[in-house]
Amino acid sequence: MLKHNKSAVFLLIAALPVALIGALGSGPVSVDLVSALAEGWGGQSSDAVILWQLRLPRALLALLVGAALGMGGAAMQGMLRNPLAEPALLGVSSGAALVAVLFLYYGTAWKSGWLLQALAIGGAFSAAAAVWLLAGRGASAGRLVLAGVAINAFLSALIALALNYAPSMFAMQEVVFWLMGSLANRGWDQLLLALPFLGLGAVCLFFTRNYLRALALGEDSAASLGFQSRMYPFIILLGIASAVGGAVAVAGTIGFVGLVVPHLVRPLVRQDPAKLLWVSALAGALLLLLADILVINVVGAQELRIGAVTAFIGAPFFFWLIVNARRGQWL
Amino acid sequence: MSYTAEQGIEAACIALGLQRGRKNVLRSVDCTFKPYELTAVVGPNGAGKSSLLQCLSGVQRPSAGRIVFNGEDAGRLAASQRARLGAFLPQSETPAWSLCAADMVALGLLPWGRLPDREQRVQQALLLVDAQAFAERPVTQLSGGELRRVQLARLLVGRAPLLIADEPTAALDIRHQLQLMQNFRSLADSGKTVVLALHDLSLAARFCDRILLMLDGALLAQGAPQAVLTPSLIGEAYGVSCEFRWRDGIADFVPLDLLRKSSG
Numbered sequence: 001m002l003k004h005n006k007s008a009v010f011l012l013i014a015a016l017p018v019a020l021i022g023a024l025g026s027g028p029v030s031v032d033l034v035s036a037l038a039e040g041w042g043g044q045s046s047d048a049v050i051l052w053q054l055r056l057p058r059a060l061l062a063l064l065v066g067a068a069l070g071m072g073g074a075a076m077q078g079m080l081r082n083p084l085a086e087p088a089l090l091g092v093s094s095g096a097a098l099v100a101v102l103f104l105y106y107g108t109a110w111k112s113g114w115l116l117q118a119l120a121i122g123g124a125f126s127a128a129a130a131v132w133l134l135a136g137r138g139a140s141a142g143r144l145v146l147a148g149v150a151i152n153a154f155l156s157a158l159i160a161l162a163l164n165y166a167p168s169m170f171a172m173q174e175v176v177f178w179l180m181g182s183l184a185n186r187g188w189d190q191l192l193l194a195l196p197f198l199g200l201g202a203v204c205l206f207f208t209r210n211y212l213r214a215l216a217l218g219e220d221s222a223a224s225l226g227f228q229s230r231m232y233p234f235i236i237l238l239g240i241a242s243a244v245g246g247a248v249a250v251a252g253t254i255g256f257v258g259l260v261v262p263h264l265v266r267p268l269v270r271q272d273p274a275k276l277l278w279v280s281a282l283a284g285a286l287l288l289l290l291a292d293i294l295v296i297n298v299v300g301a302q303e304l305r306i307g308a309v310t311a312f313i314g315a316p317f318f319f320w321l322i323v324n325a326r327r328g329q330w331l
Numbered sequence: 332m333s334y335t336a337e338q339g340i341e342a343a344c345i346a347l348g349l350q351r352g353r354k355n356v357l358r359s360v361d362c363t364f365k366p367y368e369l370t371a372v373v374g375p376n377g378a379g380k381s382s383l384l385q386c387l388s389g390v391q392r393p394s395a396g397r398i399v400f401n402g403e404d405a406g407r408l409a410a411s412q413r414a415r416l417g418a419f420l421p422q423s424e425t426p427a428w429s430l431c432a433a434d435m436v437a438l439g440l441l442p443w444g445r446l447p448d449r450e451q452r453v454q455q456a457l458l459l460v461d462a463q464a465f466a467e468r469p470v471t472q473l474s475g476g477e478l479r480r481v482q483l484a485r486l487l488v489g490r491a492p493l494l495i496a497d498e499p500t501a502a503l504d505i506r507h508q509l510q511l512m513q514n515f516r517s518l519a520d521s522g523k524t525v526v527l528a529l530h531d532l533s534l535a536a537r538f539c540d541r542i543l544l545m546l547d548g549a550l551l552a553q554g555a556p557q558a559v560l561t562p563s564l565i566g567e568a569y570g571v572s573c574e575f576r577w578r579d580g581i582a583d584f585v586p587l588d589l590l591r592k593s594s595g
Contacts, residue, residue, distance in 0.1 A: 081427035082427075210441055213438060213441065214438060214441055215427070216426055216427045216428050216430060216435075216438065217424055217426060217427075217435070217438060217485070218421065218424050218425060218426075218427070220385070220390050220419075220421040220424070221419070221420075221421055221424050223388075223389065223390040224388045224389065224390050224414065224417070224418065224419035224421070225414050225438070225439070225441045225442055226410045226411040226412075226413065226414030226415075226441070226442045227410070228389065228390065228410055229410055266428070270430070270431065270434055271428040271429050271430050271431075271434075271469075272430070272434065273427075273428065
């Protein structure tokens, strides 16, 4: 269990391009990948357009969103010193979701490729700001998360209220589907919009890696090792607002990746909370891409929503966690 | 300002006060800890021993007074610099993840970044506390005493000239208590400034150069063990009548009976 499993991490890295090829080859029409790739970015054939304008941005977005969710989850669990934490606890996902819901009701007049997503990112940052104001200056990690839980509960209530007063059944359906998360019909616009936020979030979270390491020993010990600054929980909040907020804004709320992925890879990094950040990002990217391949290949009357797929994988993992806890490892 | 372990550090608390809620847990404490000295902080539960150690290590910001390292205000030091000067082991420390013992010890080197002799230092520290046998075991599977020894190795692995430990001997068996106190003794003899909160007055008397006796957040007495560990001072601090039998510098402390204690 404790053996540093370098080969498993390499396997993870090697699996990414394989899954990427799988994703590019998946879809309702079959595409000659080699010739479409050879045609390049400006290719005019239908194969090239499908590959470069539809499948590639969607697959890359799956990788980025999965990485953001995985890394956010690793940071949350590290900050709270609790394996049951997940990034949605801070309320940033609900902030993005609420704005998206309101936009889907009232803003459809100015529908554009990326306005909804841009506003949703604003919602995520507003929720993070509310959490920070509620927690107060110099809040400990614990108080920050408590404030996040409170804001999250309030925003979820507002979302429920908005659903309750949906102007039409059609609007309601659109909202419910958005809340279930999807990567369908996402293109370069969404990818380029999300990219800087995901990048900023990754930089913030990576900056706190040694704090998360020291925090494995508890707050007092971390403080004695030079990490007593209350700046660190704030940077983690900012990083999660940016990375997870950006991810939720373009893909909707996708649950369980942030919870499950850090658990899956923790043994591969000898439980090191710092290495866990980037290995969780890798594994999150892989998991979401695989889930999206599943979504694309399951043909039905309704498009399968990726949030439903990840929850479907995630919930049994929860069962497994509880069974493990019952055997007396923890809890 | 830069220090090396060899130079040693003189840490002084000046009119130190700390408020927690409405309670003054430290009241105008003045004391100095010097290189080559092993100091024990003793006193009944709630006397303020841990608070004093937390302020000294920088984990707690004092609400009054200041801490001075070699004449300079420690409150002005950068957190990372202060961490390189003083290492601290809190009273209780629960690891959050099942790190293996060696990895947990290595965390004590975080203030120094990547040292070239990192592996050797970790092995040496594990050797000091007699914990090489479980270097690769997950810390969540260790017994209380084994975990405490790994935590002590984490304290000792760095290069800090000031070592602070809150009840390091609690949970240890007598062999490892003795070994630990001998280690702290030789670290002090090599020039480190060592401050320990202790409950075992016999150990304190035998190994320490100086004893700080605390009561209700204030210093009741400080000085050499023979001067501080007297039946009248112990009676006043703990509300216990006792006897000290001194033989060749080894004190045998025998608590006898409860005294009626005025409630403070």
